[in-house]
């Protein structure tokens with residue numbers, strides 16, 4: 001039985017109808033850039049995260065870059081982050097001419113808070129935790145370190161829209177947080193999209209300018225060359241915002257189904273492999289369901305031979321990427337061990353119970 005890792009087709013006729021209606025509405029009003037759906041999308045994101053402001057942008061990468069820029073992270077500043085992430089986390093820091101400082105992680109995939117304080121120097125400006133796979137970092141400890149040392153917190157919540165730590169939303173612990181809503185994410189656009197959230201009205205105004213080449217341009221009023229910051233075009237399409245509004249309606253059902261699948265996997269596989277663990281009061285967004293397994297490569301090959309698609313996020317560790325490796329200060333042995341054992345198995349809402357049972361049975365068979 002084939003079990004795909006992703007299925008990004010829109011096969012449900014009701015969903016397709018809703019999406020096409022949303023597109024038609026945009027065609028009707030013709031405000032293709034920063035149109036009314038963008039305003040509505042931003043309002044909904046801000047309400048959902050529990051922050052005063054959200055700004056829709058073209059991607060999660062743009063969101064992270066603008067979060068850093070808005071806080072004035074610049075040449076020579078150091079930002080402490082994790083090596084277990086997509087490379088964009090480090091690249092966004094480096095694009096600001098700042099220095100990514102990677103410290104080791106815990107075996108829950110996320111930055112080890114106890115490794116942060118020893119890495120702080122006079123140049124450190126921010127801590128940038130990544131909620132990897134949709135599982136939240138230990139934000140209370142991270143925020144208390146940031147407060148003690150007067151550092152900014154910037155959550156890379158690209159994988160964690162809807163996740164919670166001690167009942168508080170991902171993105172609500174930051175000075176500025178960044179989300180991705182690209183096609184693969186749990187809250188997904190139909191292409192690229194992202195958002196930034198903040199409680200600061202001053203930063204909100206600045207990010208809106210940074211999104212529009214550093215000007216106060218607004219397509220509803222005036223497009224101006226009165227430029228206050230050097231910046232590029234980071235705007236979200238109205239079309240993507242319109243489609244995201246539809247996706248938002250379906251998010252609770254999608255998250256519920258992912259949670260059901262995760263529970264099934266955890267119950268059946270815990271004795272064989274290390275499964276994700278979520279403390280009470282936390283919500284895992286299950287961007288992906290990742291196990292840690294001895295002999296991971298052989299397990300992956302076996303699953304592949306049974307047409308079960310799996311993925312490893314992301315080889316090599318970001319601090320070992322050729323462009324960054326030479327500048328790294330710390331060894332990250334836990335991150336390396338976790339990555340060597342890491343395997344994401346199919347857990348998206350479109351797989352059937354039969355497919356979930358087949359994945360479980362195949363993994364059990366492998367260990368027998």
Ligand SMILES: Cc1ncc(COP(=O)(O)O)c(C=O)c1O
Pocket residue numbers: 059060061062064085086088089130156158159179180181182192193194
């Ligand atoms: C941890 C992390 N940060 C940032 C991003 C960037 O998001 P996008 O692909 O929307 O640019 C991603 C995307 O997957 C990600 O996984």
